[in-house]
Each structure stands twice: as C-alpha cells, then as structure tokens.
Amino acid sequence: MKGETIAGWGLLALLAVAPFAIAAAGQPFLMDLATRLIIIAIGAVSLNLILGYGGMVSFGHAAFLGLGAYAVGIPAYYDIYDGWVHLLAALAVGAAFAFVTGVMSLRTKGVHFIMITMAFAQMVYFLFVSLEEYGADDGLVIYERSAVPLIDLHDDTTFYYLCLLSLIAALFIVHRVVNARFGMVLQGTKSNDQRMQALGFPTFRYRLVAYMIAGAICAYAGALLGNFTEFISPDMMDWTRSGELIFMVVLGGTGRLYGPIFGVAVFILLEEYLEVIMNAVHPGAGVYWHFAFGLLLVLVVLFARGGISGMLRRPEHA
C-alpha cells in the first residue's frame, strides 16, 4: 500500500476514535472542531474531483456549501424539519445549480473559467444578501436539526458519525468515479481536451456530469454544515471561502484521493491553533496569525508542489 493511502486510512481511523479520546480528555469543544473538519473535508473532496482530476479550477465552490445550507435553512424556516426533504433539496439544488452554471462555464477555459465560476458564486452570494425574508446578511437561525428516521441528529456523537460516514462515502464515490472509464476520460480532458475530443469522446458532457456530481456532494456537505452550526449566513459563500477551499485542496495535493482531507486537517488545525502557538512564542502576537498563514500559503505555492500527498509519496520514487 502506498504511503499516502496508509496515511489517509490512518487519519480516518483517528477521526473514528476521536470522540472517545475527546470524551476521555474532557474537551468537548474539540468535538466541534473535528465535526467541522469532517464536513469541510467533504466539500474539499468534491472540489478535488473537478479541480484535481478534471482540471476545472472552480473559484466559486463555496456557493454550493451555501446553497446546501440554505436548502436546510429555508425549509426549517417554514417549520419543515423532515430530513429527506432537506437531503433531496440540497442534492437537487446543488446538481441543478451545477448544471445551469456548468453549461455556460464549461464553454470557457483557463482564467475565464476561474472568473465565470466566481461570477456565479457572487450572484448567489448577493441573492442571499438581499433576501430580507431569510435574514439577508444577518443570516438565518436553524432552531432544530433535520429529523431523520432511527437516529437523533441532536446528539453530537451521532451527528459526528453521520458526518464521518458521509466523508467515507464521498471518498468512495470519488474513488469509484475516477477509476471508472468515466474518470479516465475526465482525467484525459485535464491533460488534453482536444485529443479526447479527437478520440470521439463528447468531453463537454463528461465534464458537465463531473461538475454536477461535485456540486451535489458539496451541497450535501453544506446541508450538514447548516445542521451543525444551526446558523447560516451568506458569509459562507464569500469569494474568500472559495479561495480557502482551493487552498485546502492544493495544500493536500490535487488529484490525490486523500489529499483534500490532509489539506483540510492542516488548514483547520492551523486556523484554530496558530493563534495559540504564536501567543506562546510572543504574548500578543496571536492577533496577527493571518500573517503567518498567508506566508505559509505563499511558501506552499513556491516550494511544496504536490502538497502533503506529494511529500508522502516521495520516498517511493527515491
């Protein structure tokens, strides 16, 4: 087994036993951190499908997170708490938004694709900023989590394991998709779209379907996020959020199955603890943790190509 696969399974196993360790250590807030990590990881895994394997640099992926969250929040606003309604709404909205915007975006290439996906995300952002009925930029409080059969999502441990299982399912879906003929074609369009077309593949359709799968998965992550935070606002869809998602995927290693979860883990932990670490080094320095974070981002781009997965893989080639 490859180094990164072992590390990936190791991280998942660690997440699986984390609730016990956290309960034993008596640090319940760590539970929040781990849950958020897993939910964001699902979003990053979906972005990796199109960005890493399909070469589509979507600079508006946070819109799907937001749409999924509002697919829970808006029904809840009307006292509809049925989890199936929420799930269907999130998947349908995610896939539909991906279809409509994908039909237009995927005709463009390179920087134009980056900008058009950003434009569509901004449209959704401003739509929700202006919707007074649903709280506008003050956001929307979700008073109850989705009601699903058999389990109670209000129990934090139950909810945690639902998220973890969802992450594993997302990884499994991406794994199956990219190793199927469909995924081979998708990866072919990344390296040379024209050649794939010359071979007779309708590449536009392949890329569109991949875009829709990613959109649906990310909207699902958004639905979990809405349930988790019990408060949603357009801020989740700010263009900087999309930038962060890209960073997580690149940090972990694009086009590597477990890359996104490494990237998200490092990102979330840094976001949480960089301030603490900097305060320990020099009291008061923690306020400026974004500086170290930005510096790290620049350094990763300049020197650490291939991300964390790339580092885990290197010994094999040596």
Place this chain on the structure above:
Amino acid sequence: MDLALFTTQMLNGLQLGVLLFLVAAGLTLIFGIMDFINLAHGAFYMIGAYFCGTVVAVTGSFLLGLLVALPLTAAVGYAAEVSIARSLYTRDHLDHVLATFGLILIADTSVHFFWGAEGMGIPTPWWAQGRVPFAGAEIPVFRLVIVCTGLAVAVGLWLLVSRTRLGMLIRAGASNRAMVQALGVDIQRLFAIVFAIGAAMAGLAGLMIAPITEASIGMGNEIIIVAFVVIIIGGIGSIKGAFIGALIVGVIDTMGRSYLDVLLATFMTSDYAETAAPALSAMLIYILMAAILVIRPQGLFPPRTR
C-alpha cells in the same frame, strides 16, 4: 423622473467607474503582459489610502499625502514584483490565485499591525469642500475632483503607452515577450516597472475614495473582484477595454441600485419589484460578465495582438 437625483447618481456611477479604472488598468496590464493573476492588487488600493491618511494626519495636507503615498505605493509594488510575483510567472493560474491570496492575508495583517484594526478617516481637503450646482443637482466638489483626476490619469496612461519609449516596450512585451528580450531589453525590469505603475494607480484610487468612505482593512478585497469583472468585460490586456468596461460597470451598478425597482415595477407588481430589485441590482454586473464570457469570451475590446 427627478433630474437632480439622476444627475447625482450618474456622477456617482462615473466616480465608481474612474476608481475602478484606476485599479483595473494596473490589473489588466499585469494580466495582459505577464499573464499573471494578481488577487492582491487590491492591497495597493488599501495601502495607498493608509499612506496618504498617515501623512494627512501629521501635516494636514492632502496634496502632500498624495505626493508621498504614490511613490511609496509604487515602491511596495516594485518590491512585491521582485520578491514574489517574479517567481510565479512561469506557474499556472491556480498557483497565481493561491499565492496572491496569501499575499492579501499578509497585506491585511500588516496594515492591522502598523495602523490597528480600526479604519482611518481622512478629512476632505479644504479646497474641495462644498458643493456646486450642476444640471439641477448640488454636486460635491470633491467628487468632481475624483472624476477629473481619474480621467486625467486615463489620458496620461494612454499617452504613456502610445507615445513614449516605455509604452512602446510595454506594448511590445505584451505581444511578444521573447522577441523583446532577444532585442536586448531588460524585460524583468520592465515587468517590475509595470507592476509599480499599476500599484501607484490603484493607490491613487484608494487614497481618493478614503475621504468619502475611510481607509479600512479589506477595502481592497471588495473592489478587486469588481475590477476583475471590469477587465473580463473590457478584454484582458486592453487599457481601452479597462476604461470603457470600468465606466460601464460603474454606471450600471450605480444606476441599477437606484432605478431597477422603478424599471421592474413597469411589468410586475411593485411588491415583487421591491423584493427583486436589490437582489438583481447587486447581481447585475456579474450577470453582465457571465453573459460576456459566454457570448464573447475575449471581452469587448481584446488587444489586437496576443
């Protein structure tokens, strides 16, 4: 229709347009010539305002603030090019987006460190206070100053690019980088100069808007996305495109916010119109950009040679 309101809004649109042009011109030059996406270009807009605000706070003179802030901002742009941007030109756009996203965090935190988290207000210069009557409205003098300065810089930039040796090199560098280099031009230095010019223009825009809003952390992050919309609409690499695109975006955005509800009310009930108008007007420029990307991806005025 109220003529005074129309005139005021039109002027506001023009003002937004020229400010957008000042930011977008540098962005489109850097993008067109070096093929480099600089998300951090908004940082120059921000630090221009802070440099100027600091000098104004000490000396009380806005003009002195401007004279100090512009070269300083240009110097920061030059340093950013030499230290970081230069090593990224050969990378793909994804790397540009990420690295300059990191630079935004660095710039915002640095401003926080030196000037604090609070915004910094700059008083309107004494010579531009008051209002003048114009086409039925009372126009603040300072807004006229902004519009005129922006137009003057646009003319100056056009003269620089089309009439000087430096401009000739910039145009040549945009159309064929390798050939210019082969002719013995120090292309690295040329790129750094273009970066510095772009930074100074963005800084000028920032320090001119600061007396109206105030200098604040993150002010650049709002305008940079709209500036990207401008250069996509105008055509990447084209200064003429940036100018016309900026005016289109400025006027459409401002007019949309004030008149879209009236327009929508003509074909739907006013209740619906009042709900839909704010959402639609905020989305308007993005809809325009997406439409242009679909119909004419190269933009309205693409540069002739690429």
